[in-house]
Amino acid sequence: MAQHFLISAAARSLSLAKVARMTDEEARDAFRLIRWASTEGQPVCPHCGCMGVYALKCRPAFMCKGCNHQFSVTSGTIFADRKLPVRDYLLAVAIFVNEVKGKNALALSRDLDVQYKTAFVLAHKIREALAAEVETLNLAGEVEVDGCYIGGHVRPANYKENRVDRRRAENQTGKRRVIVVMRERNGRTLPFVFKSEGESVETIAERVAPDATVHADEAAHWDKLHAIFLTKRINHQHAYSDGEACTNQAESFFSRIRRAEAGHFHHLSGPYLAAYSREMAWREDHRRVSNGEQYLIAANAALAHPMSRQWRGYWQRSN
The missing domain is CATH 3.30.420 (Nucleotidyltransferase; domain 5)
Known part of the structure; x- marks a missing residue:
């Protein structure tokens, strides 16, 4: 009898422990390599597209030489205006894709030690980014x-x-x-x-x-x-x-x-x-893609997706 893909070694190429042990600096480097993969991690200004960018010394952000626009690794993405550490967003994506039939917001909130509201919106932002693949x-x-x-x-x-x-x-x-x-x-x-x-x-x-x-x-x-x-x-x-x-x-x-x-x-x-x-x-x-590949696909989709009009400030509008 053939072995099911999910219990084979090919299905496991991601370790949640490795993602959780990342420092903030390592997480920012991972985000940078995923977001700007075409330039081998070299930041590109999301405002004007200029590659003349340098890192600020006072905080983890970049300054564009062309338009003087300041931005971070998540600026202009679905994770823009973040309040959690960068590592937590990578961990959220990893936890989200590691489940075979979905991850509910209550369990995600416990895994990340955040409020239910935060986990609910975060999960829906990831869903929105993934759905954009087949929008047209x-x-x-x-x-x-x-x-x-x-x-x-x-x-x-x-x-x-x-x-x-x-x-x-x-x-x-x-x-x-x-x-x-x-x-x-x-x-x-x-x-x-x-x-x-x-x-x-x-x-x-x-x-x-x-x-x-x-x-x-x-x-x-x-x-x-x-x-x-x-x-x-x-x-x-x-x-x-x-x-x-x-x-x-x-x-x-x-x-x-x-x-x-x-x-x-x-x-x-x-x-x-x-x-x-x-x-x-x-x-x-x-379903026939390893969890590590799913993680990279989802992270790339999130960083390629613009700010969400539906989920940005969702609870502030609802209250």
Whole structure:
């Protein structure tokens, strides 16, 4: 029997202990090498792009000779205006990617010894940076499409005579949402959140190439796909794969997000469901990549991503 990738030596190339033992100076050097990899760690002014930069002696920052702009290794990135030591951000990225099915904010706050609010925003900033990889990506070739309903649980009444049919619309909360995923075979995964699967057809038409072959189940709302793509259907009441059509890779993504909900997050609410689904898509796409490579990919994505308009000052706006 073949060994699972996650328990093989190839899956382990990162030591959390080494990251945690870094000094602030070592962490800044690591950030500098990751952020400015194209110039071999030589800082580049984020304001004007000038390479004529020198380090300040009074504090760990740089001054641009061209525009006199002062900046640090995190200036202009999603970690801008930081208050924690630089090492803690590297450690947060390492802890975040080291989990297979997600890392909840409560556990992250305990690992970093910070407030829950700090860990919550920090985790969402990392999710935003990772999601930017596929923001404008379109899929082609063999693409599987399916939907998974999340949330909107209605707790049944205590006494049997007071219980209602929770399947009926008038007895639901209205918070239930569906994650519709488009997954290219041997490619990337794109999840989107809608109120119903039928609302996703227009988005599928925008993000999937016209010459692609789409695989879907027998749900009636996927009938519209036949007018746009070569569409193959599978009836799950009879089989999960018939040699022609199959949505097993889409189901694999749903399995991951359901295990994340059950074992880590416990509740995926509407406003943040899209962020969590994009995180799980990234984890699914990088499931055969070692944790060290995932760490470098995530750190590079965070340092290449601009300041977050959604999460910068999030709690100050909310209070």
